[in-house]
Amino acid sequence: MKKIGLYFGTFNPIHIGHMIIANHMVEFSDLDEVWFVVTPQSPFKAKKSLLADNHRYQMVYEATKDYPKLKPSNIEFGLPQPNYTIHTLVHLNEKYGSDHAFCLIMGEDNLKGFHKWKNYEVILSDYDVYVYPRISEGEIEHRFKGHPKIHKVDAPIMEISSTFIRKSHKEGKNIRPLLTDSVWKYMDEMNFYR
Numbered sequence: 087m088k089k090i091g092l093y094f095g096t097f098n099p100i101h102i103g104h105m106i107i108a109n110h111m112v113e114f115s116d117l118d119e120v121w122f123v124v125t126p127q128s129p130f131k132a133k134k135s136l137l138a139d140n141h142r143y144q145m146v147y148e149a150t151k152d153y154p155k156l157k158p159s160n161i162e163f164g165l166p167q168p169n170y171t172i173h174t175l176v177h178l179n180e181k182y183g184s185d186h187a188f189c190l191i192m193g194e195d196n197l198k199g200f201h202k203w204k205n206y207e208v209i210l211s212d213y214d215v216y217v218y219p220r221i222s223e224g225e226i227e228h229r230f231k232g233h234p235k236i237h238k239v240d241a242p243i244m245e246i247s248s249t250f251i252r253k254s255h256k257e258g259k260n261i262r263p264l265l266t267d268s269v270w271k272y273m274d275e276m277n278f279y280r
Contacts, residue, residue: 087185092123093111093191102265107191197230
């Protein structure tokens with residue numbers, strides 16, 4: 087049984103912060119692989135800054151291709167919108183559940199709002215949640231403290247954001263060190279976020 091950590095995001099673009107956290111999760115916890123689940127663009131939220139699904143997936147592919155334990159996933163592209171994590175988890179279980187055990191990876195900031203997620207009780211009863219540290223406001227709810235399904239992983243705190251990268255790139259700043267070489271090359275060739 088392979089234990090797979092699911093790391094959800096728009097990855098617009100994927101950057102070294104994402105890679106460091108995912109790699110830390112797979113090397114320093116009991117996860118066998120981390121799948122980057124690229125969240126599709128919601129048809130109800132047309133954001134000019136959000137690249138098309140296939141381009142964001144391609145950048146995740148480019149970033150992970152040399153890391154056998156890190157994989158891109160476009161599983162949500164074919165699921166009904168809007169995407170709810172519980173639906174994706176159920177779908178993945180139906181598709182791969184015979185030899186894969188799926189877990190959720192989230193930042194501490196997301197755990198603080200986890201009680202607002204659709205069917206969060208079901209997620210917690212059926213899936214493990216791996217939490218990495220984030221600097222953020224607010225408190226973690228008492229019911230999540232010491233929960234047997236919630237595992238805190240002492241990963242590095244990454245204060246890099248895709249928003250910062252897009253904004254800085256548009257302003258002509260050199261953001262190349264914040265991306266893997268292959269993602270930078272793809273982004274530059276495609277002239278994204280200018």
